[in-house]
Amino acid sequence: MIKLTDFLIACKVPLNLLSYKVHLATGSDWLPLDAFYDGKFKEWQENQNGKNFSRDMVVGLIHVEGSRGLFAGVYRVLGFNPQEGKRVRYSTELLAGQDDLIGRVIVEHKRSGRAAYLIGKPDGGPFHVCEIRPQPMTIQDFPGYQEVCVSYAKLKIIIEQNLDTWRGALSNMKGVYIITDLKTGRLYVGSATGSDGLWQRWGSYVKTGHGGNKDLKRVLKDKGPRYVEHFQYSLLEVADSRTSDEYVLERESFWKEVLASRKFGYNAN
Template sequence: MMTLFSVLNLHLHLPDVAPELCKIHLAQSNNDSVLDHFYAGTFQSWQEGQTQKNFGQAYIISLIQLPQKNKWLFAGCFRSLSVSSEKINGYWKYETEELTECSELEGRLIIDFQRTGRASYLRAENWAEQLTVAEFKAQRMSVQEFPGYNQTSISKSTLDIIISQQIQSWRGALSNIAGIYLITDTNTGKLYVGSATGSEGIWQRWSDYSVNVHGGNKDLKEALKLNGSDYSRHFQYSILEIADTHASDQDILTRESYWKQVLRTREFGYNAN
């Protein structure tokens, strides 16, 4: 069975990246979606901010937890160059350098590893033989293709990637339908029900949210004013009901009102009317 380190050392000819010189970072989502950082190209800078001095080795092997049991995405190998002498905004700031020799494996190599405890920073020498290769994807993982209208649930950062990169499967699906959508504040549980009509349907409405977050809604504006623009990371976007773009505006508004009533978003959510 091939291990991660056999791939690094034998196939990429990186014998210096030995287990005794490496820390394994098991990156998991808490408030931030780590996969979203990886998709957006901000994973390295995200990883460089640590609440503790976690990277006390020459190299960092970064693995991102996937939804599948015991599966981790190889996100890169980094040389640890330095760490700040004091915390900056509550974080120890590391300076790291990506090993470009590993770039061909990033987002393609899936590692099988059963973590026995809750530790996220492991001495590689103690676990090297258990980090086995489960899959080598033909292409780098990116934002998943459109999963279907009844399975759409994405974060603000994922929405931004979809809109900025104009991912065709999402644009094709969302621009061909009108309908009712839901914004969930995952921090408070408050909901906002909205509707989309017109030739570009939900795609155009969600594009507006990607640009200005609030889409003109008074209560969402207030939440962002109170908590700061970064609060948008708590927003999740999903679809409640669809109709083709030829449905009348009045029909869509009637269904929007129905969902507001069912979910009580006027009384307890972000809908002011």
């Protein structure tokens, strides 16, 4: 496998081999891969919890699986501004000549520790290109009703970008869904019975965060609107558009009982 630095130089990306860092991007709230899908990785990377980019350039790699990272570009560090506490807001610019590489190049790297900001070596170090995808990585097509499990950030991208396979699948179905608060483990069970089914219902969560539910309104009022970033959305069961609303509501009540979401979760009734 070719080293990442050799590959970039061969592609005429003007990486400064004497002054760069490799950023192994991970996260727990706003995930870097979600930011990338939304076209906001640069913004995501510029917000740091310290002065992590003490070199002229930064190579962004987004963790995707195992020891593999998605190439997200080489950025020139222009400066930074202190923020609250130890946080820092960097100013960076994406180097020219990378449009055909970003989102397509997969890099292999076996981490020897937990460090996420590695000083780049002139010889390229242990980073090797292991795959070049035919197209930039995007949110996958609708995976099937039994496989739906998305973060708020990913759901927002799906709805706002009007992704065809997701819209086609969700707008044709009524159903019962579950929202999980990944911070506390508390659950909210809801149902979709409107004309555009689950697509319409989940679209209302993207728009407002709470979808008009008084229980979730209270949560976001108490914890702030950005708390919605801790929510995860999944399907419990689906029914076609001919199914009566009464039946769907009965199934919603059943799942509330099974999961005890009235007693331990966010359901009030």
